[in-house]
Amino acid sequence: MKSLYNFCAGPAMVPPEVKERLREDLIDWQGLGRSILEVSHRTAAFGELFERTRANLHALLDLGEDYTILLLQGGASGQFAMLPYNFLRQGSATDYVVRGYWAEKAAQQAARVGRVRTLAAPGDWDERAVYAHVTTNETIAGTALPEDFPQPPVPLCADMSSDILSAPRDYRRYALFYAGAQKNLGVAGLAVVVAEKEFLSHARRNLPACFCYLEHSRAEGLYHTPNTFAIDALYHTTEWMREQGLETIFARNERKAAKLYAELDRSGFWRPLAPKAERSRTNITFRLPTAALEAEFLAKAEEAGLVALKGHRALGGVRASLYNAFPEAGVEALVDFMRSFEQTHG
Numbered sequence: 001m002k003s004l005y006n007f008c009a010g011p012a013m014v015p016p017e018v019k020e021r022l023r024e025d026l027i028d029w030q031g032l033g034r035s036i037l038e039v040s041h042r043t044a045a046f047g048e049l050f051e052r053t054r055a056n057l058h059a060l061l062d063l064g065e066d067y068t069i070l071l072l073q074g075g076a077s078g079q080f081a082m083l084p085y086n087f088l089r090q091g092s093a094t095d096y097v098v099r100g101y102w103a104e105k106a107a108q109q110a111a112r113v114g115r116v117r118t119l120a121a122p123g124d125w126d127e128r129a130v131y132a133h134v135t136t137n138e139t140i141a142g143t144a145l146p147e148d149f150p151q152p153p154v155p156l157c158a159d160m161s162s163d164i165l166s167a168p169r170d171y172r173r174y175a176l177f178y179a180g181a182q183k184n185l186g187v188a189g190l191a192v193v194v195a196e197k198e199f200l201s202h203a204r205r206n207l208p209a210c211f212c213y214l215e216h217s218r219a220e221g222l223y224h225t226p227n228t229f230a231i232d233a234l235y236h237t238t239e240w241m242r243e244q245g246l247e248t249i250f251a252r253n254e255r256k257a258a259k260l261y262a263e264l265d266r267s268g269f270w271r272p273l274a275p276k277a278e279r280s281r282t283n284i285t286f287r288l289p290t291a292a293l294e295a296e297f298l299a300k301a302e303e304a305g306l307v308a309l310k311g312h313r314a315l316g317g318v319r320a321s322l323y324n325a326f327p328e329a330g331v332e333a334l335v336d337f338m339r340s341f342e343q344t345h346g
């Protein structure tokens with residue numbers, strides 16, 4: 001198989017060890033003579049996988065027993081709708097910090113359900129808001145919120161799709177947070193939703209069951225058929241993270257981002273897009289002096305096995321996504337490629 005480095009923002013690279021385990025599971029899961037695709041979610045074997053996956057996440061996120069984890073379909077976008085739908089009532093208000101594309105999307109969906117006030121930065125919170133919402137990492141712009149932003153006086157909710165478990169974070173600050181799994185936690189088709197049980201107890205009960213947090217929570221996450229394959233991928237990804245150790249992963253992520261930003265800051269040829277204080281570790285965005293050079297850069301990079309570096313269509317330019325599974329050697333290969341490109345085109 002061709003070996004390459006895949007910088008895709010999502011669905012993103014999966015660790016090779018995880019792909020190997022998934023390959024085995026696709027043929028014969030746990031020696032049952034059946035694929036993971038063919039096993040009922042009501043079997044004891046699947047129930048065990050489900051509980052181990054949730055326990056792994058619980059441990060990795062360092063949460064207490066006062067939190068519960070739901071593994072739902074509908075991705076992060078499903079949560080843009082489900083969160084306000086479950087917590088806002090007629091006339092009730094909420095604060096959304098909007099500093100990018102995904103926060104804007106989340107706020108727009110909430111505005112269909114309740115009154116949304118948008119804030120340009122965390123702080124100056126409304127004490128009567130039902131909750132406050134932030135997007136910890138803007139995947140398209142490549143910007144991140146600082147970890148020490150002011151805590152709201154109301155329950156704090158967050159979209160962490162592109163930086164969950166990629167760097168140290170106090171998850172206990174949050175009443176509810178969610179992430180699509182296809183960036184840092186495995187494969188598409190799954191939203192990881194983590195909520196404080198006390199906060200969840202205030203959710204609406206009289207909603208259609210499939211879109212009701214309390215219904216999912218009451219059924220211990222198995223209200224209906226979940227995405228069993230994505231849960232298996234999440235299980236192997238969380239096992240891989242525990243084997244590697246979070247400190248090792250976080251330190252590697254730090255080095256990967258530092259190497260690429262150092263190259264971007266080395267020469268005026270590169271034009272990093274995020275303000276220095278807001279630089280994301282997981283999504284690094286930059287431009288070249290002209291659109292023609294960008295097109296050539298992306299084409300030559302692709303030929304060199306550095307694939308999916310094209311920036312999001314809303315922004316253009318170049319984007320390198322460096323989630324947990326992305327190897328350090330891939331960043332070194334990109335930096336080498338950038339240097340020789342600048343030498344011939346700068």
Ligand SMILES: *Cc1c(COP(=O)(O)O)cnc(C)c1O
Binds near residue numbers: 075102159162
């Ligand atoms: C990718 C992404 C989303 C959208 O996720 P889906 O699972 O496709 O709905 C939402 N928020 C952020 C921050 C993202 O990076």
